[in-house]
Amino acid sequence: MQDLFQGIPEIWVANLKMDIWRYGVFAVAAWLSLWIVLGRLLRHRKVRAETPPPRQLMLEFLFSIRSIAVFSTIGVGMVFLDRLGLYPLSVMAGAWGATWFVVSLLLMIVGQDAYIYWTHRAMHRLRLFRRFHVRHHRSNNPSPFTAYSFDLGEAVVMAGFVALWPLIVPTPWGVIPFFMMHQIFRNTLLHAGYELMPARADGRPAFDWFTTTVHHDLHHGMARWNFAPWFTWWDRWRGTEHPEYHARFAATVGRSAKAELMAPARYDVPG
Numbered sequence: 075m076q077d078l079f080q081g082i083p084e085i086w087v088a089n090l091k092m093d094i095w096r097y098g099v100f101a102v103a104a105w106l107s108l109w110i111v112l113g114r115l116l117r118h119r120k121v122r123a124e125t126p127p128p129r130q131l132m133l134e135f136l137f138s139i140r141s142i143a144v145f146s147t148i149g150v151g152m153v154f155l156d157r158l159g160l161y162p163l164s165v166m167a168g169a170w171g172a173t174w175f176v177v178s179l180l181l182m183i184v185g186q187d188a189y190i191y192w193t194h195r196a197m198h199r200l201r202l203f204r205r206f207h208v209r210h211h212r213s214n215n216p217s218p219f220t221a222y223s224f225d226l227g228e229a230v231v232m233a234g235f236v237a238l239w240p241l242i243v244p245t246p247w248g249v250i251p252f253f254m255m256h257q258i259f260r261n262t263l264l265h266a267g268y269e270l271m272p273a274r275a276d277g278r279p280a281f282d283w284f285t286t287t288v289h290h291d292l293h294h295g296m297a298r299w300n301f302a303p304w305f306t307w308w309d310r311w312r313g314t315e316h317p318e319y320h321a322r323f324a325a326t327v328g329r330s331a332k333a334e335l336m337a338p339a340r341y342d343v344p345g
């Protein structure tokens with residue numbers, strides 16, 4: 075029993091520091107480089123005409139730190155499960171070599187995309203929305219600090235994936251830091267307020283199976299569309315991609331006339 079609890083407070087603090095560092099570095103780097111240093115240079119790539127007020131950014135930062143405390147607590151829960159021998163697949167997969175390491179990382183990213191798509195759609199059902207997801211949508215016009223600005227319930231749902239996935243898919247523990255880097259990198263970009271995806275000559279995104287800042291910004295502006303975080307395929311298969319997505323992407327990157335201003339937010343139940 076002693077072993078089960080050994081070093082738990084230190085592990086919680088170490089998790090907290092690591093996640094704050096990751097969030098802080100990416101959010102601050104994106105804000106500083108895109109909004110401050112390169113703001114003028116990239117003004118033709120700005121998604122919205124307006125810029126969110128500093129108070130919004132401050133609140134997003136504070137709520138993100140609270141989410142990170144939830145992530146650290148779930149990380150401690152995983153340590154308990156591991157000490158109880160409930161992650162045999164991860165222990166096994168640690169010896170499966172470099173190819174499986176890469177494949178399991180890709181599988182985990184694709185799996186998380188599906189998990190977020192479906193849990194996100196569920197959270198847009200009106201009752202769940204008020205309890206789980208309203209904080210994230212208080213940022214109608216997001217910023218790089220919106221990445222982890224969640225209600226407590228949403229933070230648990232998000233971190234829950236990291237605890238559940240290695241129970242069912244053999245994922246070496248070494249994959250988790252790379253997985254976390256991917257998710258904070260992409261998450262920050264989705265909320266960055268500037269579209270960085272290169273465009274093809276016809277105005278479409280160069281890599282159209284990846285979501286873009288415009289894609290997720292449309293979700294914040296008009297909540298009934300664009301639920302997937304990393305890839306566009308779920309929204310396309312399920313008919314939830316915003317019908318004007320490509321037109322608005324082309325307008326944002328200067329390949330067509332500026333689209334009309336964003337309609338005000340509507341927190342509808344998806345159709």
Ligand SMILES: [Zn+2]
Nearest residue numbers: 210265290294
């Ligand atoms: Zn968002």
Ligand SMILES: [Zn+2]
Nearest residue numbers: 194207293297
């Ligand atoms: Zn949402």
